[in-house]
Amino acid sequence: MDVLNPIYTEKAACQDCYKCVRQCSVKAIRVENGRAAVVKDLCVLCGHCVEVCPVGAKKVRSDLGRARKLIASGKRVIASLAPSFASEFPGIDLDRMTAALTRLGFWAVSETAWGADLVARAVAQQLQTAPQGTILVSSACPTVVDYITKYRPAFADRITSLASPLMAQARELHRLYGDDCAIVFIGPCISKKQEADEHSQDIAVAIDFEDLRTWFTEEKIMLPLIQPNSEARLIPERAGKGALYPVDGGMIAAIKSWNVPAQVKFMSFSGIEEIERALDELEEALDQGELQEPLFLELLACPGGCVNGPRTKKRTGTIRKRLSVLEYGQNRLAGAVAQSLTDTATVLYQQWTTKPVTPGPCSEQELAEALRRTGKYSREDELNCGGCGYDTCRDFARAMLAGKAEPDMCVSYMRKLAQKKANGLIRAIPSGVVIVDARLTIVECNQNFARILGEEALQLWEAKPGLEGASLEKLFPFYRYFQDVLDGAEAIDRDIRFNNRILHTTIFGIERGAYAGGVFQDVTAPWVQKDRVVSQARKVITRNLAVVQKIAFLLGENAAETEATLNSIIESFEKSEGNS
Structure with a gap:
C-alpha cells in the first residue's frame, strides 16, 4: 500500500x-x-x-488509526463535520452528532459548512465587481480542481483564488483557537485525504464516513440513543447557508444570499463526464465570443453532489438525501458568519498550480507497431469494442506505448489468438478431428477428417477450410454417436467400419448439450498399425512382467517357508541327540 x-x-x-x-x-x-x-x-x-x-x-x-492516536495524544482535537452527514445519518441532528463525537474524545466540533459560508461570501464579493465576460469556476471540490489543473489546464486560471471550505475553516479555526489545536475532517470524500496530506499544517487527518461508522461501532456508541449534552462544544458558531453545499446548486444558493448582481449567471454541473461536456461547450462559446455577462460555474465531481460522495453508505439516489440536507440547512441565515472579509482575506486565498497531464509523443509508425502487437494490421481490424477499457483501439495502443496497458487486455486479440492456436493444433493432429454444435453443424474440422469422409468432402474442405456450417448428418452416417453424447451420454470409444476403413473413434462432450468433439484414427493406415502393434506389445510385456513378478514373489515366499521348516527340523534333531 x-x-x-x-x-x-x-x-x-x-x-x-x-x-x-x-x-x-x-x-x-x-x-x-x-x-x-x-x-x-x-x-x-x-x-x-x-x-x-x-x-x-x-x-x-483508512486514517482512523491516526485520528485515534491524535486524540490519545491529549491535544485539543476539533472535528470538522461535513454537512453531508445529514444525509448519511438521517434522523441524527447536529446536536446529537456533536454529542457523539464528543464521546469519541473530540474537544469540539465545527461545521465544515461554516467554512463554506466564508467561501460563499468571498465569491459573492468577487462577483459584485466582476467585469463583463468574467468566468469563475468553484474551488470547493478538490477533485474538480485536480481534474481541471491536470486535464483542462486552459480553465485553470478561471478557478477562484479561494481555498476550499475545509481549508478556509481549518485556517480560521487555527487563527481563533491557536496553532496547537488539530483538525480532523469527517466526510464522504476521498480527495480530502490528499488535501490533508498536502496541507498537514492545517488539516491533521481526514477520515470518511465509513471510518466514522467503524469508530462508533468499536466504541459501542449507538447514535439513536445519544442525547445532546452541555459538554459538547460546537464552535465557533452554527453555519449559515453553507449547509446547502452538499447538493448540486447548494453553493449557488449560498452565494446568492449575499446580494449578487442580477446580471450574473449561475450554472451547476456534477459528475466528471458532465463537467467534461460542459467545459467542451464552454470552450466553443468562448471561441465564438458568446459570453458577455459574468458566469459562475459550480462544479462537483460526484453526480448529485457530495451527498453521493465515494465514501457514503449508498452512492445512488438523491431525493431523500436532498431532503435531508435541505432540512438541515433550513432557517440558516446568510449573516451567521460575523467576520469581515478583510479579517479573513489571508485565510481564504489559495493559488492553484497547473500540473497538466500530457501524453507522450507518439508517431504514426509507433502507433501502427503497437496495433500490430494485438493483431490489427488495418483499419478493418480495429473493432473499437471497448473490452480493454479504452474507447478505441488507437487509444489502447497509445496506452500500451505509455506503459499503462498490455496486449493481453485486448479481448478480440486473445480470442483470435486462442482460436488460431486451437485451429493449428487441430490441423496438426494426424487423426481426423471434428467439433459440432447442438444442431450437429460442424464448427471446425481438420483436413484429415475431410479425407476420411471422402473425396467430395475433401474438395469442400479445400474450398472452405474447416467446413464451418456444414451438416454432419449429411456427411457422416454415424452422427448419432455425437447426438448421444450431446444428450448426456458418456464418452464413446469404439472401432467403426467406414469407407473400407476401420476407424478407432472417440467422441466426447465439450459443453453438455452445446458442443461435442470427435477424434477418428484410421487403424488400417500403416503407421497406425505399427503404432498399435508396438502399443499392444508393450501391454503384453507389462502384463508378463506383472505375472513374472508375482511368480517370483510366490517362489520367494515358498522358499522362505521351506527354509524355516528345515531349520526347525534340524534344531529338533540336534536337541534329540543331545538328550540321548
Missing part, C-alpha cells in the same frame, strides 16, 4: 476484469501482469474505481 496515495489495489484480489479501466474518466489505471493499479499522478480521486470494482480489490486508505 502507498501511504501517500489514498486509493490503492490489493493485487492478489485483482482479477483481470479491467472494469476500473473502463469506468475511469481519466484512465488513471496502469495494468501490469494483468493487475490494475492506480497511477497517483494521473488520478483525481473521484473514487469511482473503488465503487465499481466487482471484487473489492480497490481500497481506500
